[in-house]
Amino acid sequence: MTDTRYLALGDVVADELFPDVDLALRRGRHIDREDPLWYSFLSDAQAHLEAFYRRFGCELMHPADGYFYLLPTSDRLGRRHLSVPEMLVGQALTLLYLDPATLQHGGVIKRTDALSHLAAVMGGDALTRTFNPKRKRLDERVAQETVRSKFSEALRRLATLGFVELLEAESLRLRAGLLRFAEPVRGRGSPAEALERLVARGELVLGDGADISEDDGEQEQEPEAEDALEPELPPQDLSDFDDFGETPSLDAAPSLDAKASFEPAPEFDALPEFEPLPEFEPEDEE
Amino acid sequence: MTDQAKDPRIVLSALARSRPVLELGTLDLLFLAALHLRADGAALASFDEEKLAEVFEQVSALLEPRAERLRRRATHTLQRLRDQKLLARVDGAGLLRAAEFSLTRLAASIVESFLEDEALTRENLTLLTGSLRVSLAEILTRAQAAQAPEAWHTGIEGPLRVTISELVNGIERRQRSLDLEQQAFQVQIARLLESDWFGAVDQCLELLESTSRTLAELNEILLRDAHELSSLLQDIQEVAVAASAEGAEGAVQRVMEQVDRISAWGAARQRAWSEYYQYVHRYLCDVVRLDPSRALIERLREQLSQHTTRPFALAVAAAPAPRLLREIEPFKDDKPKVTRPRAERERAPTTSDAPDPHAIVEELVQGALARGSRGLCEVTQQVSAETATELQFVTAGRVAQVVARLARTTHDRDRQWVSVNDDLVIEEWQIANGGPRD
Numbered sequence: 194m195t196d197t198r199y200l201a202l203g204d205v206v207a208d209e210l211f212p213d214v215d216l217a218l219r220r221g222r223h224i225d226r227e228d229p230l231w232y233s234f235l236s237d238a239q240a241h242l243e244a245f246y247r248r249f250g251c252e253l254m255h256p257a258d259g260y261f262y263l264l265p266t267s268d269r270l271g272r273r274h275l276s277v278p279e280m281l282v283g284q285a286l287t288l289l290y291l292d293p294a295t296l297q298h299g300g301v302i303k304r305t306d307a308l309s310h311l312a313a314v315m316g317g318d319a320l321t322r323t324f325n326p327k328r329k330r331l332d333e334r335v336a337q338e339t340v341r342s343k344f345s346e347a348l349r350r351l352a353t354l355g356f357v358e359l360l361e362a363e364s365l366r367l368r369a370g371l372l373r374f375a376e377p378v379r380g381r382g383s384p385a386e387a388l389e390r391l392v393a394r395g396e397l398v399l400g401d402g403a404d405i406s407e408d409d410g411e412q413e414q415e416p417e418a419e420d421a422l423e424p425e426l427p428p429q430d431l432s433d434f435d436d437f438g439e440t441p442s443l444d445a446a447p448s449l450d451a452k453a454s455f456e457p458a459p460e461f462d463a464l465p466e467f468e469p470l471p472e473f474e475p476e477d478e479e
Numbered sequence: 480m481t482d483q484a485k486d487p488r489i490v491l492s493a494l495a496r497s498r499p500v501l502e503l504g505t506l507d508l509l510f511l512a513a514l515h516l517r518a519d520g521a522a523l524a525s526f527d528e529e530k531l532a533e534v535f536e537q538v539s540a541l542l543e544p545r546a547e548r549l550r551r552r553a554t555h556t557l558q559r560l561r562d563q564k565l566l567a568r569v570d571g572a573g574l575l576r577a578a579e580f581s582l583t584r585l586a587a588s589i590v591e592s593f594l595e596d597e598a599l600t601r602e603n604l605t606l607l608t609g610s611l612r613v614s615l616a617e618i619l620t621r622a623q624a625a626q627a628p629e630a631w632h633t634g635i636e637g638p639l640r641v642t643i644s645e646l647v648n649g650i651e652r653r654q655r656s657l658d659l660e661q662q663a664f665q666v667q668i669a670r671l672l673e674s675d676w677f678g679a680v681d682q683c684l685e686l687l688e689s690t691s692r693t694l695a696e697l698n699e700i701l702l703r704d705a706h707e708l709s710s711l712l713q714d715i716q717e718v719a720v721a722a723s724a725e726g727a728e729g730a731v732q733r734v735m736e737q738v739d740r741i742s743a744w745g746a747a748r749q750r751a752w753s754e755y756y757q758y759v760h761r762y763l764c765d766v767v768r769l770d771p772s773r774a775l776i777e778r779l780r781e782q783l784s785q786h787t788t789r790p791f792a793l794a795v796a797a798a799p800a801p802r803l804l805r806e807i808e809p810f811k812d813d814k815p816k817v818t819r820p821r822a823e824r825e826r827a828p829t830t831s832d833a834p835d836p837h838a839i840v841e842e843l844v845q846g847a848l849a850r851g852s853r854g855l856c857e858v859t860q861q862v863s864a865e866t867a868t869e870l871q872f873v874t875a876g877r878v879a880q881v882v883a884r885l886a887r888t889t890h891d892r893d894r895q896w897v898s899v900n901d902d903l904v905i906e907e908w909q910i911a912n913g914g915p916r917d
Contacts, residue, residue, distance in 0.1 A: 221795035226757070251796060258765045263796040271799055274792035283793075284783040291766055291776050293672035297665045299755045300762075314783050323787050354795055369761065373793060378778035379769075388791060397791045 198237050202245055205238040218246075218253070218263040219270060223355035223370030225260035235261045258372045260355075266395045277401050278324060278347040280374070283356060285311035287374040290367040300367045301360065308344050501563055508593065509538045510556060511565060514582055515590040525569050525579040531557060560586070601696045603653060608704035611646045614638065615711040622718040622727070631724040635715070639730035647737040654744050657697075661752065664690055668759060677771040680763050687756050694752050698745035705742035709735065840866075840874060844881040848910070855882055855908040856897045863899060871903055879905070887911040 199205045214231050217224065224231045235242065235255075243253045250267030265272035275283065289295050289302055289310055312320050324340045352359045356373075358366040372379075376396065377387045391397050503511075513534050517523065526534070535553040539546050546552065557580070560566040565586035570579040582590070621634040664686050671679035712735045719728040766775075843865055847858040859878045866874045882888065888908040897907045 219796055219798035220800075221797050226761070257769075259761065265794065265796050271797050272794050273797040274794050276792070277786075277790065280790070280792055281783065281786060284779065284786065288776065288779055288783065291779065293669045293676075296672065296759055296762055297669040299665075299758045311783075314780055315786075316784075319787065369765065372765065375775060375779050377791070378782050379775060384778070384782065392791075395794060397793045399791050401790050401792065 199241055202241045205241045205245075208234065208238070210234045217355075218261070221263070221273070221354050223260050223262040223368070223373070225355070225369040227358065227366070227368055228355075232259075232261070256372070258369050260369045260372075262355075262370065262373075264395060274398055276347070276350075277326075278343045279350055281311060281315070281320075281323065282307070282344060282347040283351055283371065283374045285314060286351070286357060286367055287371040288314065290371045291375070295367065301364050302367065304345075304348065304363045304365060307348070307365070308341070311344070502559075503563075503565075503589075506538065506542055507556060507560065508589070509542060510535055511560070511582065511586050512590045512593060513538050515587060515594075518582065525581040527579050531580060565589070600653075601693070601700065604650065604697055604700050607646055607650050607653075608700065608708065611643065611708055612704065612711065614642055614646065615708060615715070618643070619711055619715050619718070622715050622722075625722065625724075628724070631719075631722065631727050635719070635724070636727040636730050639715075639727065639734055643734050644737070647734060647741065650741050651737070651744075654741065654748075657693075658748070661690060661748070665755065672767065676773045677767055680767055683759065683763060687759055691752060691756050694745075694749045698749045701742045701745035705738055708738050712738065836870075837877060840877040841881045841885075844878055844885060848882070848886055853910055854897075855879060855888070855910070856899055856905060858882055858910075859899045859903075859905060863903070868902075871900075875899065875903055875905055879908075882908065882910070 199208070205211060210230060211234075214224070214234055217231070224235060226232050235253075239253065239255060239261075246253045246263060250265060250269035252264045252266055253261060254264050255261050263270075286307055289307060290300065295302060315323070321336045321340055324343045325336045348357065348359065348365065351357050352365070354370070355368060356370045357368055360366055373396075376391060377384050380387050388397070388399065392399060514526065514531075517530075517534060518526075523530075532550060532553045535556060536549050539549055539552065557566060561568070561580075564583055566580045567583050568578050569581050618635055618638055621630070625631050625634055668683045668686055671682055675682075712731055716728060716731040716735070719725075719731060770776075840862060843862040844858055847861040850861075852858045852861065855878070859875050862874060862878050863871050887910070889911050891909075895907045896904050898904050
């Protein structure tokens, strides 16, 4: 511990990088050598921060592939599981990361390459059905549009988690964190055993991430154009993406209630003083 | 080239007017390349028709061994290349004897771009920057001694435009070759791994190390020498400014820009290669060394294709953003309330105190009649004296009306017109009994 520049946790917390790195880790970001300042900060402060985050029910992970991330082992800090599109896109990107052909461009690929690779491995029909799970009858054009939009959304989310870096001109840079998607098949044992081990460590859960995420009760916002084209289709029940950015229900619920009680409601007091405009009069009468 | 001539719009317009076209097939390019190599090897300045035909036959035999009527095809090819200004006749003898041809600058550039160029190395860069330094030092000495404009033109401006520019262009050309070489290395590394995977690690590392070393050395030389070159150029520029030698000053400026570009290249390439180096190095350590049998890709491909039947989901931290509660402030209803206006928009007419001109006239007429006026003209004169000049005409009519109402008037059969004042003439009425109507 003495070979680092931090002698105590206080020194780590006092570092000006700490707030940003801490927030990024808590939001699920994977920090690798492409973020040189953050990575070297974490490397130096690793011993202090491991103990620090353990008190929050999290493990500061540092695999040999060279990246850091926070793995929640309890419900104290809040966690989520990646959705089906995120998992599929993540694995396709990992395949590309491992492909020697990607080396030629220093890990930079086109978005379209990633989608076509995913379609090639899974099969176009299987991919369409997986990305349109609630539809019984598929309109080809609408289904493909949905695949593209969910693919883009998954990419965006993976970028916020530090698995990829979105560049300009439809390009993206693959990052070391992607190797997490390959963990179940990295060992020499069977994938089932590896999955069991990873589940026990809390690295992953079996099943679809969307079904087991903690705030999956929200309705999917069906695009208006799709509704117009396919009115006979049943509305989508759950969104694979609606959990993003939402507050997990664990510790956040009380604070939501508390906030509601603090909120003044001036508009209700003020309403009677308003003189209703002519068009509002019928409503008032009712 | 003057500044005006370098204006891209002017240059492009001139180019558009001349409508240049280049249509070269493989045979044409090979023929040009063969001529270029032959000229280099045998130190030939030009080719006679026999030699051209001979070279064409060799190239044609290489590309299309079964081609026939080679002489005729050679004639067509020569004509096509001459039309595109790639071959030029240089003997100037016209019909007197058989022609001699040489490659034009355009043809030489095209061929050189296809032939492998010498890449930048530590040795040739040191040699080139050394020559540049010596030449610039000589030019500086000449500039300090130059007096006449002719001396500036031949001793400073000319060498800067030709000798120095050629040397700098030589460095830039080699830089471009090195760029191509690096691209080829990147492709080669990918291919080596594709074909040999774990066995290619050492070769890949060697390629990476050698290129990194080369770039670091080149950048070091460029940083050191570019500083000296810039310093010399700045000295020449100062002397040129002092001597008001605008041509030389412009030439120095252009060379300075070229030198800046060359030194910027070194830093940029080293940075880019450094990123690539780190990426490949990590790949070799994290992926290739940890998966020597290359089974991971296959197993991952299988995992992805079966994800829908055996799904799993990675867990990530998702702490909510810190919630910052704001201070509670009592609601202030500062805004004006939205109400329907209750007051009547239309207002009732009100009585104002404005003087009634008719009443005034009537009062004045009554006064005049009371004073015993005998005629309308006399009454009008008295009333007009009390009113504004611009109202006299209107007032005269009102006076006549009031007089007719208040007094009995008589008049002769032939009514007389009399002047009230300089501006007004009226018909005269006699007022009977000289007083008001009873």
